Amino acid sequence: MAHRKKHAPRRGSLAYLPRGRASKFVPRIKSWPELPDGSAAKLLGFIGYKAGMTHAVMTIQHKHSPFKGQETVIPVTVIDTPPIRPFSIRGYRATPYGLRLATEVLARELSPDLKRAMPLPKQYDHDSKMETFEEQLDTLSEIRMLVHTQPRLAAVPKKRPDVTEYKVGASSVQEAFEYAREILGTDVRVADVLQEGTLVDTIAVTKGHGFQGPVRRWGVRILQHKSRKTKRGVGCIGPWTPTNIRYTVPRAGQTGFHTRTSFNNEVLRMGERGEEITPAGGFVNYGVIRGDYVLLWGSVPGPVKRPVRMRYAIRPRRSHLGTVTNVTYISTASKQ
Numbered sequence: 388m389a390h391r392k393k394h395a396p397r398r399g400s401l402a403y404l405p406r407g408r409a410s411k412f413v414p415r416i417k418s419w420p421e422l423p424d425g426s427a428a429k430l431l432g433f434i435g436y437k438a439g440m441t442h443a444v445m446t447i448q449h450k451h452s453p454f455k456g457q458e459t460v461i462p463v464t465v466i467d468t469p470p471i472r473p474f475s476i477r478g479y480r481a482t483p484y485g486l487r488l489a490t491e492v493l494a495r496e497l498s499p500d501l502k503r504a505m506p507l508p509k510q511y512d513h514d515s516k517m518e519t520f521e522e523q524l525d526t527l528s529e530i531r532m533l534v535h536t537q538p539r540l541a542a543v544p545k546k547r548p549d550v551t552e553y554k555v556g557a558s559s560v561q562e563a564f565e566y567a568r569e570i571l572g573t574d575v576r577v578a579d580v581l582q583e584g585t586l587v588d589t590i591a592v593t594k595g596h597g598f599q600g601p602v603r604r605w606g607v608r609i610l611q612h613k614s615r616k617t618k619r620g621v622g623c624i625g626p627w628t629p630t631n632i633r634y635t636v637p638r639a640g641q642t643g644f645h646t647r648t649s650f651n652n653e654v655l656r657m658g659e660r661g662e663e664i665t666p667a668g669g670f671v672n673y674g675v676i677r678g679d680y681v682l683l684w685g686s687v688p689g690p691v692k693r694p695v696r697m698r699y700a701i702r703p704r705r706s707h708l709g710t711v712t713n714v715t716y717i718s719t720a721s722k723q
Contacts, residue, residue, distance in 0.1 A: 469540035494572030595644030
């Protein structure tokens with residue numbers, strides 16, 4: 388018989404192909420949600436640094452949950468969220484080939500640390516650039532802002548800020564521009580963007596493991612000890628015809644350091660004093676949170692100290708609408 392006699396399920400998911408290495412630590416967001424009608428203009432997300440995980444006790448209020456009304460222990464992720472600083476307003480114009488950058492204006496005063504991440508102009512006429520931006524406002528379809536983090540205010544061992552782009556959500560382009568001009572060059576705190584009970588998507592780059600074989604990368608079964616040529620591999624990589632290896636065959640390659648998105652992480656709690664949720668001795672491999680923080684329900688991609696981008700949920704759960712979260716206890720036991 389030329390066919391196998393035993394059934395074996397597929398090893399690994401093809402949904403994440405290609406499993407390529409991310410180009411940088413700060414991921415790119417390709418899609419943005421729309422704010423409900425009547426909402427005030429605001430940035431559609433925030434960026435922070437993953438500090439670690441702990442557990443909390445909360446009363447489940449979701450009407451479809453089998454634990455409704457009961458106290459349940461849940462895992463939570465702590466994100467260190469020092470204030471971010473928007474330093475550029477970008478206007479995008481719709482074209483047959485998608486959105487294209489039409490005009491941009493920088494803040495009047497830029498942070499000295501920003502030159503660690505990108506070259507800055509030595510002479511810049513802010514007023515004339517702002518006038519040019521306003522003249523083209525009628526032709527624009529979207530307003531976004533470049534923001535950078537302030538690692539000096541976090542527990543990460545670096546000074547170079549992480550630069551990223553966020554869309555300004557508003558009912559009109561004019562309203563988005565007025566909001567962007569108001570916060571340009573100022574510190575924006577997480578409480579100005581998010582609130583408790585909000586559903587967010589977390590986007591980050593996962594922990595890298597380098598070049599690995601198919602057993603580690605795809606979870607294929609190790610062959611018996613008398614197998615020909617190899618044990619830590621697949622028994623057959625394909626038929627004679629066609630004379631090529633199909634993409635569905637598990638092969639060795641890059642493992643980890645992939646851009647991944649976790650949908651619908653609920654913001655359980657936000658605070659301004661990170662010491663109140665920092666374990667004794669600090670978070671393992673991170674340290675002590677001294678400023679703003681966000682507690683998210685569940686796990687998020689990436690290791691400790693990795694930049695984590697939060698975005699308003701692009702496909703929020705309908706069952707979550709109208710629910711109120713009641714956290715009664717957050718563990719601060721030492722993890723050392």
